[in-house]
Amino acid sequence: MNRIFFLVSLLAFSFCNAQKPNAKSDKKQPNIVFILADDLGVNALNCYGNTLVESPNIDKLYAEGLHFTNGYSNDPTCAPSRASIMSGHYVPRHKVYRVADRYKTDKKTLQAMRFLPPEINRVKGSGAGLSLDEITIAEALKNNHYATAAYGKWHLGKGALQIQNQGFDEGYEITGHYNFKTFPEQNQLDNTPYSADVITEKTINFIKKTQSENKAFFAYVPYYLVHKPLEPKAEYLKHFKQKLKGNKDVGPDEIKVLAMIKSLDDSVGQLLKTLEDLGLEDDTIIVFTSDNGHYKTESNIFNQPYRGVKGQTLEGGIRVPYIFKWKNKIKAGSTSEAPIIHVDIYPTLLGLTQSPKPENYVLDGEDLSPILLGKTSKTNRDALIWEYTNYARYNEKTKTFASQWVNVIQMDGYKMTEAVESSTYTLFNLNSDPYETREVSKENPQVISKLKKRLELWKTETGYESPKPNPDFKH
Numbered sequence: 423m424n425r426i427f428f429l430v431s432l433l434a435f436s437f438c439n440a441q442k443p444n445a446k447s448d449k450k451q452p453n454i455v456f457i458l459a460d461d462l463g464v465n466a467l468n469c470y471g472n473t474l475v476e477s478p479n480i481d482k483l484y485a486e487g488l489h490f491t492n493g494y495s496n497d498p499t500c501a502p503s504r505a506s507i508m509s510g511h512y513v514p515r516h517k518v519y520r521v522a523d524r525y526k527t528d529k530k531t532l533q534a535m536r537f538l539p540p541e542i543n544r545v546k547g548s549g550a551g552l553s554l555d556e557i558t559i560a561e562a563l564k565n566n567h568y569a570t571a572a573y574g575k576w577h578l579g580k581g582a583l584q585i586q587n588q589g590f591d592e593g594y595e596i597t598g599h600y601n602f603k604t605f606p607e608q609n610q611l612d613n614t615p616y617s618a619d620v621i622t623e624k625t626i627n628f629i630k631k632t633q634s635e636n637k638a639f640f641a642y643v644p645y646y647l648v649h650k651p652l653e654p655k656a657e658y659l660k661h662f663k664q665k666l667k668g669n670k671d672v673g674p675d676e677i678k679v680l681a682m683i684k685s686l687d688d689s690v691g692q693l694l695k696t697l698e699d700l701g702l703e704d705d706t707i708i709v710f711t712s713d714n715g716h717y718k719t720e721s722n723i724f725n726q727p728y729r730g731v732k733g734q735t736l737e738g739g740i741r742v743p744y745i746f747k748w749k750n751k752i753k754a755g756s757t758s759e760a761p762i763i764h765v766d767i768y769p770t771l772l773g774l775t776q777s778p779k780p781e782n783y784v785l786d787g788e789d790l791s792p793i794l795l796g797k798t799s800k801t802n803r804d805a806l807i808w809e810y811t812n813y814a815r816y817n818e819k820t821k822t823f824a825s826q827w828v829n830v831i832q833m834d835g836y837k838m839t840e841a842v843e844s845s846t847y848t849l850f851n852l853n854s855d856p857y858e859t860r861e862v863s864k865e866n867p868q869v870i871s872k873l874k875k876r877l878e879l880w881k882t883e884t885g886y887e888s889p890k891p892n893p894d895f896k897h
Contacts (some may be wrong), residue, residue: 424721426552427622429818431739435696436550437585437671438804440567441793442577443545445791449739450636450637450638450705451514451566451567451568451638451704451777452638452705452706452707452715452748452774453469453629453630453632453638453639453640453641453702453705453707453730453774454563454639454640454641454706454707454708454709454771454775455641455643455693455697455706455707455708455709456574456640456641456642456643456709456712456767456771457643457645457690457693457708457709457710457711458504458507458574458643458644458645458711458712459643459644459645459648459686459710459711459712459713460499460500460575460645460646460647460648460649460712460713461648461649461650461712461713461714461715461716461717461732461739462647462648462683462686462712462713462742462743463712463715463716463724463725463741463753464493464681464716464725464728464738464741464743465716465723465725465726465727465728465741466648466683466708466712466716466743466862467480467481467484467495467743468480468481468723469481469485469489469825470484470561470743472488472723472724474672474680474723474725475645475680475683476664476680476683476684476687477534477683477684477686477687478687478691478747478762479688479690479691479694480686480687480690480710481692481711482871483694483745485743485754486705486747486749486754486755486834487708487745487746487747487748487752487754487756488714488745488746488747488753488756488757488758488764488793488794489743489744489745489746489756489757489758489759490682490744490758490759490760491757491759491760492538492741492757492760492761492762493711493741493742493743493744493761493762493763494715494740494741494742494761494762494763494764494806495712495714495715495740495741495742495763495764495766496512496513496725496763496765496808497714497729497740497808497810498714498715498732498733498734498735498740498758499520499521499712499714499732499733499810499811499812500521500544500575500577500649500714501518501520501521501577501578502516502520502521503519503520503714503764503808504575504576504578504593504644504713504752504762505518505552505578505711506763506765507559507764507765507767507768508552508556508558508559508560508578508588509552509556509557509559509712509768510559510752510767510768510785510786510787510870511556511765511766511784511785511786511817512765512786512807512809512880512884513808513809513810513811514540514884514885514886514887515784515810515884515885516552516553516556517540517541517542517543517553518542518543518550518551518552518578518813519539519541519542519809519811520811520812520897521812523542523578524567524812524813524814525813525814528814528815528816530816530818531813531814531815531816531823532892532894532897533783533894533895534656534816534818534823534895534896535735535813535816535826535843535892535893535894535895536843536891536892536895537827537842537843537890537892538889538891538892539813539827539889540810540811540887541663542601543667544580545579545582545583547581547582548580548581548582548583549577549580549581549583550579550885551578551579551580551794552578552579552583552588553585554583554587555620556778558588558589559767559768559771559772560588560589560590560640560642561588561589561591561780562589562768562777562778562779562780563589563770563771563772563775563777564589564591564638564739565714565737565777565778565780566775566777566778567637567638568593568637568638568639568640568775568777569591569628569632569635569638569639569640570589570590570592570639570640570641570642571590571591571592571593571624571625571628571639571640571642571645572585572590572640572641572642572644573593573594573596573620573621573624573625573628573643574595574617574621574642574643574644574645574646575595575596575597575598575644575645575646575649576595576605576644577597577753579606580595584606585774586603590642591890592628593642594606594608596620596621596646597617597646598616598617598646599616599617599618599646599647599651599653599682599786600614600615600616600617600618601613601614602617602646603827606873607852612776615682616655616685617645618645618646618647618674618685618686618688619689621643621645621646621689622643622689622692622693625643625690625693626642626696627694627695627701628641629641629693629697630696630700632817633700633702633839633890638775640771643693643715644816645686645689645819647682647683647686647689648679648682648686649718650684652675652678652679653678654679654681654682654684654685655680655681655685655808658680658681658682658684659677659678659681659683661681661684661831662677662681663677665863666680666848667897671721671723672720673719673720673721674718674720674724675720676718676720676721676724679719679724679792686775690710694708699811699845704725704747704749704750706747706748706749707746707747707748707771707774707775708745708747708748708766709744709745709746709771710742710743710744710745711742711744711745711764712742713735713742714732714739714740714742715730715731715732715739715740715741715742716731716732716738716740717732717733718731718732718828722738722846725739725741727739727857728741728858729857729858729859730858732811733814733824733825734825735810735828735830735839736858737852737856737857737858739807741746741806744762746794748774748794751794751795752794753796756796757813758793758799759799760790760793760799760800760801761801761802761806761832762788762790763787763806765785765786765787766788766790766801767787768785768787768788769785769788769789769790770787770789770790770791770794772789773789773790773791774791774794786884788801788802788803803829804833804834804874805828805830805832805833805873805878805880806831806833807826807830807832808830808879808881809828809829809830809886810825810827810828811827811830812826812827813825813826813827814826823843826841826842827841827842827843827889828842829842830840830876831873831880832852833872833873833876834869834872835851835852835853836850836851836852836853836869836873837849837850837852837858838851838863838869838870838873838877840874840877842889847863847870848861848863848864849861849862849863849866849869849870849873853864855872
């Protein structure tokens with residue numbers, strides 16, 4: 423009898439222990455706060471070298487994490503780059519090619535185009551935007567039991583394409599600074615405060631709620647700062663006007679941008695303090711980057727020393743800051759020279775959180791977690807590639823476009839641009855000429871040949887749509 427009782431007790435004990443999760447599995451996944459600035463250039467932070475900028479909170483994040491010195495956007499404009507971030511896809515796959523088809527309402531430009539660029543993806547009843555067939559990073563993390571939220575600039579479609587139909591439990595689009603707009607429209611929300619303050623408040627409330635429920639969270643925080651219109655807070659504008667009085671190297675618009683960057687930094691600081699106050703600092707991955715390079719200002723001080731601005735595939739239009747922090751996991755104060763791009767963010771967050779990749783879904787980027795965790799210093803890929811299809815502002819006198827369809831490849835330290843209109847190629851050696859001051863295609867025919875072959879392979883792999891003759895072409 424005693425022996426039977428002992429066996430029953432032993433079985434019961436074993437069953438209970440089998441049901442009870444061990445310490446490792448009982449611990450929830452790390453949280454994620456992904457901060458995306460808008461139009462913030464690679465030289466628009468103090469920590470990245472611009473001493474005119476006041477960004478103490480982002481500088482602290484920089485000091486406590488790993489930053490990349492060769493970080494790129496997937497496009498020199500907003501919508502395509504954001505689509506690449508959310509979908510993990512290069513432009514030919516997600517087909518959010520441009521912000522808008524401005525060439526269609528510009529007769530001079532349309533008639534000067536030999537080719538028509540591919541159509542932007544459209545969903546019936548919802549217009550242009552990211553297809554619902556794309557599995558977003560939010561959806562992938564939700565499948566691993568993450569609570570998800572996104573308050574801020576979405577820019578990937580309205581109607582059925584809105585934030586809450588793309589994997590987010592809560593959130594809505596907020597665009598503009600003062601008197602901001604929302605989609606879906608939030609009738610009960612006061613839209614007169616600074617939008618960054620509202621985005622920060624909503625995100626903090628989400629973090630506090632999920633923390634109280636002991637859930638892992640993914641907070642996507644796409645600020646509208648520092649996109650135009652140039653609307654800084656009055657006190658910061660006054661501060662920089664006084665500080666830079668008499669400085670002829672900084673224009674009035676640049677003073678406004680400096681004031682707006684300070685507001686962005688304030689918001690980042692509030693998010694960091696919330697994580698610290700809630701005891702979540704050790705358990706939260708923080709990512710900070712921008713959607714594309716900086717727009718043109720008087721002296722282009724936010725893109726220097728690189729050439730090019732937003733809307734161009736020169737380095738200044740596509741280089742952006744990247745900072746990753748995970749306390750005690752990512753070495754503080756570390757640096758990586760590895761070339762990275764927006765599509766890397768999706769697989770990297772899956773890798774850091776050990777979240778499964780969606781089945782039968784291609785991810786074009788590379789998991790950077792081995793670099794972030796100090797296991798290697800290089801990526802495995804051989805090239806970074808861009809397709810930019812935005813035709814704009816044809817000049818009849820110079821017979822040039824302000825921007826046109828180009829395909830760009832960076833490989834072995836070289837950067838080659840294919841101009842689709844003319845079937846011509848330009849080449850820069852970024853190893854010896856990182857600021858693109860000297861074109862070297864004629865001196866390097868073998869390099870051009872190699873990069874052309876690799877670019878053609880990429881086109882095949884990604885479903886690139888070949889140029890189609892423009893029936894309105896008149897020149």
